[in-house]
Amino acid sequence: MKTIYFYVPKGTIDKLQFLDELNHLEWEKIIEIRKFLSGNCTSWILTTYFHMKQNGFSCQLIDYIPESGILIADRDTLGNQYPYFGKVMLICVKGDREFHPSAHLHIVQNPLESQNKNNKLWNPYHIPIWPQVSLIPRSSERGSLVKNIAFMGSRSNFADEFKSEQWFKAIKELDCQWEPMFNPDQWNDYSNVDVVIAVRSFDGKTYKYKPASKLVNCWHAGVVGIFPPESAFMAVKKSELDFLIVNSLGETIEAVKRLKNDPKLYLSMIENGQKRKPEFSEERLNEYWNSFFNNYVFEEYEKWLKITEFQRRTDFINRYIRLKLDRTKKRIKRRVGIKDLD
Numbered sequence: 001m002k003t004i005y006f007y008v009p010k011g012t013i014d015k016l017q018f019l020d021e022l023n024h025l026e027w028e029k030i031i032e033i034r035k036f037l038s039g040n041c042t043s044w045i046l047t048t049y050f051h052m053k054q055n056g057f058s059c060q061l062i063d064y065i066p067e068s069g070i071l072i073a074d075r076d077t078l079g080n081q082y083p084y085f086g087k088v089m090l091i092c093v094k095g096d097r098e099f100h101p102s103a104h105l106h107i108v109q110n111p112l113e114s115q116n117k118n119n120k121l122w123n124p125y126h127i128p129i130w131p132q133v134s135l136i137p138r139s140s141e142r143g144s145l146v147k148n149i150a151f152m153g154s155r156s157n158f159a160d161e162f163k164s165e166q167w168f169k170a171i172k173e174l175d176c177q178w179e180p181m182f183n184p185d186q187w188n189d190y191s192n193v194d195v196v197i198a199v200r201s202f203d204g205k206t207y208k209y210k211p212a213s214k215l216v217n218c219w220h221a222g223v224v225g226i227f228p229p230e231s232a233f234m235a236v237k238k239s240e241l242d243f244l245i246v247n248s249l250g251e252t253i254e255a256v257k258r259l260k261n262d263p264k265l266y267l268s269m270i271e272n273g274q275k276r277k278p279e280f281s282e283e284r285l286n287e288y289w290n291s292f293f294n295n296y297v298f299e300e301y302e303k304w305l306k307i308t309e310f311q312r313r314t315d316f317i318n319r320y321i322r323l324k325l326d327r328t329k330k331r332i333k334r335r336v337g338i339k340d341l342d
Helices: 014-021 027-034 039-054 111-115 117-122 165-173 213-221 231-236 249-261 263-280 282-305 309-336
Strands: 004-007 059-062 069-074 088-093 105-108 124-126 148-152 177-181 195-197 224-227
Touching: 004 039, 014 039, 039 059, 039 069, 039 088, 039 282, 088 282, 105 111, 105 282, 111 117, 111 124, 111 231, 117 309, 165 177, 165 249, 195 213, 195 249, 213 224, 213 231, 213 263, 224 249, 224 263, 249 263, 263 282
Parallel strands: 004 059, 004 069, 069 088, 088 105, 105 124, 148 177, 148 195, 195 224
Antiparallel strands: none
């Protein structure tokens, strides 16, 4: 079996030796890792490395570029240097960043990116993000109570409307408590959360590069979610009970009111989430990754080895040019005030 190299930032290898001794990724260890590694490297590279090694794959953590072989790295760790890797087939976990010209394959977290024909040059492959580690579910004792309304995420993904007097007044009138949680250390604890609202904006953007992780976390935690019709949420939506869709602050207020006044609806949505969560469980994600390597990567690597040096360089140059063109288009759009709905 081919060895899969997992790339981590220089100077972190010694701190990560304990991973090979774990039987389970403990939350305390993840917190420890986050002190010196980005969230993407932790959630994509290290978590995948741990599980694939448990699944019997030949894996190795490295902080350098090998002379040859299969290398997987997250976009943040790779940075904005674009070297040509002649004998290394690079797989870039893109996340919500740009594609990387040095990579032959990309892993994307939103299915829209893998279905977009304009992205064919980047060879995107969709895999959902791993479930939240050490998630603490909502207390069953809370029943159908709708009291604590939370936002879990970074400030950059927090719509301005939820800082308004209109929102604060509405929450007070509904006898609810608004709890925005910006500290990553809080994002696993849903024990006292009744409803999660996750709205980046009400501007109609599809956010084609974002995952459905906030919705999936709600299903795992036994919490009802209120979301805008972003592409990732709509891609996994199967019924009206999956989440409540809102397009404005007014609709969000009405959604909270509806849940508050209809305990039967609230409990039905909780029950539905319990039925949906196995689709995004750790076991299912293991299946996704096993299939990715066994049925795609290893075959793709053999094909890649047969490509001429000239063709590899040509592919690299085409990807690099495409990156520059995409950046230029975005700058022009901003300059002339064209709204980008992506």
